[in-house]
Amino acid sequence: MSTSPFSRKVVERTIGDRTISIETGRFAKQASGAVVVRLGDTMTLVTAMLGPGREGLDFFPLTVDYREKTYAAGKFPGGFIKREGRPTTKEILTCRLIDRPIRPLFPEWYRDEVQIQAGPISADRVNDPDVLSIFGASAALLLAKAAFFGPIGAVRLARVEGKLVAFPTVEEVAASDLDLIVASTAKAVVMIEGFAEELPEPEMADAIIEGHRINQELIALQYELLEAVGLERPDPRPTPPDALKAHILEHYGSRLRDAKQIVMKQERTATTKAILESIMADLIPADREAFALPPGGPGENAHTAVPITKERLKSVFHAAEEVVVRELILSGKRPDGRGPRDLRAIKCEVDVLPRAHGSAIFQRGETQALVTTVLGTGADEQRVDGIMDEYTKKFMLDYNMPPFSVGEVRPIRGPGRREIGHGALAERSVAPILPPPAKFPYTVRVISDILESNGSSSMASVCGATLSLMDAGVPISDPVGGISIGLVQDDESGRHVLLTDIIGEEDHYGDMDFKVAGTQRGVTGIQLDLKNHGITEDVIRETLEQAHEARLEILRAMLRSIKRPREEISTNAPRLIQIQINPDKIGLLIGPGGKTIRRLQDETGAKIDIDDSGVVTLASIDASGAEAARDKILAMTEGVQVGRIYEGRVTSIKEFGAFVEILPGKDGLVHVTELSSGYVTNVADVCRVGDPMLVKVILVDDQDRVKLSRKAALAERDLPDEFASKTRPAGSAERPPQGGGGPGGPGGPPPRRTDGDRGRGGYGGDRGGDRGGPRGPR
Structure with missing residues (x-):
């Protein structure tokens, strides 16, 4: 399946001061659809391959891969192995960026294999290829004639000095207080990923709508490409009615409605499973693997027997569940009995793990996050390499969701794309409130372990991270909370219901998962995933307002457990x-x-x-x-400072005192009279060569000779002096005053000892201070 009959075609458009082009017909001509999107000297190749679906599939087998080859930037891969290996975090996040807006734009009935592969073939290290790959995938799907309700546009916006900039450079993003990606069709927004420095909700909404407006130009550019190659836009057929689903709703719908209004998740799940088993027993006899629904039922197959297998019955029952849950929500009945704006019960605890540097439990309904904080040094920073310049990270947030958190049994392997994505969302949502390295030089790692999950565990991770950081004594600027808002929308009537704090079923059967994190001042992180074909400006603004209201309530609940960061970090840190x-x-x-x-x-x-x-x-x-x-x-x-206390090391001992090195290559004299406030008979009684000694600088003369005092240092630090109680022996005599150049004076010979005045050299009491001076250069 190839589009190779196309000769090389290039279309381009200028958006702001940036020129973007889409080219087809030169690269990857055996792919179902292939394009190269170019911005500056960054070129990303995106291909779409279509293949027949496998028999029995009950899901749409879409695969999206994004890989960065370092040759594109003229670099070698880092490390010992000079070949690209497993996908990096950046590559995984870009895979998700491409997948999320495209997946809901395929019809429900579509089961063909679709594989999207993207990656830069040239990288100028100025323009990021990630957003180019999103609408590049849309263009490739159009050329491949896929059953796709596209095209879509995708744009990154930064706000530099208060002005929105489309397709900003890496430097502009670094200088911006907003990093926002918006993907949309001609009619509505289908995906949002954004991070900001406490941006007020109305300003965030304005930026999203501006992104939607710019995307119309990218959609028009793709139509130009289709026209250039002589193709028409595909028009996928809608999903046909299903007689089996209609039969289940007619005969078992009331039981299913009652089950879906049971408040507790496990009981609700068990009752729903029992209904499915009852339907299987009724429609598929025990001695058969398949049966047929008798003719006469509702729908377009009313006069034809419909074949039924267990696998098909499970799939159709799931679709019937979706109908029931959506109808109940639109009528004002959520699965757990709450109102549309009601939060589940919140419980917060801190200091739950004795050896962690910070720890917290954040529980909201049946979602529980155990979040810990570890503080490290500069050696613990994460080095990040890729096609852009290498850099290091001082803050990391990792998210783990083991199978027991949702009551499942499955293999435990490395973190999947979902875990990487949720961790990155929580990390970037919390990062704006962390102190700068100059104020708090620690490397910080936060780990969120989801122990229970029934809706919005990523936002529980944001809340738990804030509590854990405060428990660790990290001086954050403001607490951050997060909430997810859901949507159920009736396409025929246009009626919709927004749901605060969605649970798993509302996420699964609803149309939207709109996560918003931020402080009381504004938004720090935002992520939109949809299952329908998009949302309008009114829904976006209403959602942000409802999320703000819920976030303030969550923050109040969090601050009841810990009001502010601890004054001191953990003793274990x-x-x-x-x-x-x-x-x-x-x-x-x-x-x-x-x-x-x-x-x-x-x-x-x-x-x-x-x-x-x-x-x-x-x-x-x-x-x-x-x-x-x-x-x-x-x-x-x-340098040596008069009045400062140093911890030095004794380098030599003389009869008149000790020489102490206080800096490398710099020593001074502690005269015998400055060794102690008591009487010292012998310098060796107080110290030996190599001993540490606390000393205070009391004089630096004009020849840069340093005079030190042990007794002054001990007195200032209020430390005990073991020689303080010793007094002068009875009958000892003081020597008469000596000149500055005499014995004991600067540069002079040491005073002679006498039997009546051993070791003192005639320096009695405080007079030693002006008679004994630092020893001259040795």
Whole structure:
């Protein structure tokens, strides 16, 4: 199946100041449909392949893959293996971006195999190929003549200095307070993915509507391409009536309606299953695998026997469930008995795990998230590589949903696309309220484990993440809450009902899952998934208003468990301190061959990371190690400061005092009279070579000689002095005053000891302060 008869055709259009082109007929000519979408020097190849469906399928087998080849950017893959491997998070998220707006635009009856493959063949590192791949998939499907209710357009919008920019560059997105992707048909919006810095709801709605307007130009561009290759837009036939579904609704509909109004999920599910078993027993005798519905039933097959198998019966029963649930909701009856704007009961707990740095449980109805926070150092940052420039992440949020959370038995493997997507949504929704690294230098990882799930577990993860971060002592700027709004819409009458805090059945059988996260001030994250053919501006604005109302109620419930971030981080978390030093001093701190920094790490137990800008990050299991390293580094890089206390090391002992190294290569004299407030007979009684000693700088003379005092340092720190109780021996005599250049003076010889005044050199009481000076250079 090939579109190769097309010769090369190119259509293009300028949107704002960006020119976008779509080309077909040159690449991948054996695909059912293939296009290259170009913006700047970024070119993404998107192909669509159609194949016959497999017998017995009860779902639409659509597969979407997006892969980035690093050759497109003129790069080698990172790591040891110089070949692309499993898909990255970025690639998985882009697969979802392509899949979500396209899937609902195929008719219900369609069961053919459809495979979309996309990826850049040229990347200028300025324009992201992800959004180009979305409407590229639409164009490829049109060329493949798929049964597709398209085309669709897709645009990314940023807001730079208050102005919306279509198809922004990577730099413009980084400078923006909005990163919004909108996909839509000619009539309605079909997908939204956006993140903002607390953007008010009306402004978010305005941006979405602007995206929908721009998409009309991209849709028109695809029609130009169809005209250029001589194709007409496909017009898929609608889903025909089903006599079996009509039979089930007629004979078992009342029982199904009663079952769907049972409040508890497990009881509701069990009762519904019993009805299905009853229908099977009635329509398929025990001795047969298949039977036929007698003629005479409603629908277009009223005069023909309809073959029934167990597999077909299960599929049609599921469709009948959808009809019943939707009718009940439109009549004002939700499955669990709530009103359209009612939240389920909320329960929040914090500090639930003794060894985690922060932990919380967020429970809303039958959805429960256990969320933990781990604080790490710069070494724990996540490196991210791809076709764009490599960067690191200091915040990560991972989402896990084990099978027991929905009462299922299935293999446990790595995280799937849904888990990756939910984690990314929660991560980007929480990120705007985190403190900057300069204020809080920790690497932060949040893990959301869904222990129960019955609707909107991703928004439960957002709420639980906020609680867990506050419990960990992360100084967030504002709490973030999240809620999902559902929709049931009657296409014939146009009547619709918006549902706050949807449960699983409302999500499954309804038309919309519109997730909105944010603070009391505005939106931080938004994601729209649909099962119908789109929603209008009125529904978008009404949904955002209803989500805002629910979010405020959720935030109030959350703050009842913890009002603000804890003042101190967990005792189990590492202690991090950041200081700024003169970049010219980095070499001094590192030392020859790294000798100085290694010694500092060994002495303090702290890990030291140095940035080229002179920012030094100190990490230690306990605060004392980081503080000790900070003091030593500041002392070393700022020079000797009079009045500062240093923790030095005794390098030599003399009769008149001890020399103490307070900085690498810089020492000073602690005169015997400054060793203790009590009487010291022998310097060796107080210290030995190699001993640590706390000292205070009391003088730096004009020859840069340093005079230190142990007794002053102990007094200032209010520490005990084991020699303070010792007094001068009876009958000892003071020596007469000596000149500055005499014994004990600067540069002079040490004073002689006498039997009556051992070790004191004639310096008695406080007079030693102006008689004994620092020793001259050795």
